[in-house]
Amino acid sequence: MDFMHKENLIQAGVHYLQGSQACAEGALTAGCSVYAGYPITPATEVMEHAAWRFPQVGARLIQMEDEIASASVLLGASLAGAKAVTATSSPGFSLMQEVISYAIMAEIPFVIVDVQRPGPGQGYITASQEDVMQARWGHHGEGSAIALAPSSVQEMFDFTIEAFNLAETWRTPVLLMTEETVAHMRERFTVPPRESLRILERKKPQDLGIAPQDYLPWGHDTVSPLAAWGEGYAFNCVGLVHLEDGNVTKYGTEMHHHCIKRIKDKIDGHVEDIARLETFFLDDCEHLVICYGSVFRTAIEAVREAREAAGLKIGLVRMVTLWPFAEKKLRQCIGKTGTVFVPEMNMGMMLHPITEALRDCCDRIIPIPELGKLHTPELILSTLYKELQ
């Protein structure tokens, strides 16, 4: 997308912003030209900043009547060829599941930012990681999700761009699962020069030399090119089980399997390309902490301290991508280990896929839950010392 006022995009160099603001800037930098949203604490600052900045660049922002409508705008905007984003918090994320499900089926790319808050119900308004399972399983039906977990203001900018790249590459909604901690924190971050940024654009049928009469919206290759409305490629966009051309009237078990398997396989068959982990102190470690999102910031501080002050041989794995779950990479980097600690701002959610992945790789797995606020280093340290000394 070429903005009318490209010169107003955030300048390369050092900035000092809130994570929410960096996220909105990242969206614009990725070429996102549509924001549709409904404000909710603690995600409001994303929209507040976007409401100020999107028009300056020549992008559009609309406040809708609720979260379902907001997410639905993303469907239309994306099908018209635009990159589109919304930000919400957990109760709003629940409402958006219907649209996410449709977008997975119809393969419509966009980005949803979830600044998670505690639940269930209205819960509270502080930090939480209680939607990490909803990100994967919240939508009805089959199909996989892609979800990223940033841990700094820099990553709120970088991962928003990456989220759009993943959405466009895999033609699917991508979820940026963040927390109040990082969304409201102010921190120094660097915007790289424009020419060094990796920004991917959508594949369109005309780019691949596919004529309108030959276009199969769900039929060319693993990820089909997506035509934009108004460019001569008419197609039946559906959320029903469909054939490669969008036909829904010739239903059969075989075509049903084919339709769903393709949508599922395009993500699950490319976990190695999509999912990322970061590892620390694995060379000599006898035990392990596995974490994600802002908890990584506490966990690395605690692990360092336990190594330096108490000589505990503890390693750290940080999941950059929550979904698809990097089971193979996790097993490969760990090999065999003793005790695995899983600090999360919930009562133990990613604990489940981690337990499944490490079923024969470790002696035991111990959750370190926290609710409503980021773990203190002391909370993680006291658990490590209690269990290992």
Added chain:
Amino acid sequence: MKKKNERYEIRIAGFGGQGVVTIGRILGIAFSVHEGVNSVNTQSYGPESRGGACRSEVVVSSGVIHYPYVREADLFVALSQLALDQYGASLQPDGTLLVDADSVETFPEGFRGDLFMIPTMAIAGEVGNIKFQNSVALGALYWIIQDKISEESIKKALAESVPRATLEGNYAAFEQGKLFLQKNTANKE
């Protein structure tokens, strides 16, 4: 618990509306944008940030800052008794405490560090507007941490963070806060 030497933790607390969040933001910009060192600025969130005790934090380091919040404050600025009572426990026993002289009467148990007292509200009133209270406190705070940051960096950040029409008043308040501490303190060279 032993902290890494390069990490310096500042906690500012007061009533919602006294400008403690703004002080934190100005310090963060001053350190990170103008002084070129890492800093993370966080603030209290939720009902307490609207009235009641409100806090803002700045963690500064020449290295990478992982845990973003204060673990043991090196410097605590309290603009109200309630704020000191509520958040004062985070102050290191031998840390530095800067308080509003007209609001704070009792101090954390076991505190044995440097104590600085300044009538921020009164000085702001003399400068012309009690809304400048936080800039008075910022001037005093600068005087305490002058070995860590230049006055120029803080003043630049101040100029970027307040409405242009109030800049002159904020600068004057900053100056008076700094001078008050300079004049009335014997235990800092």
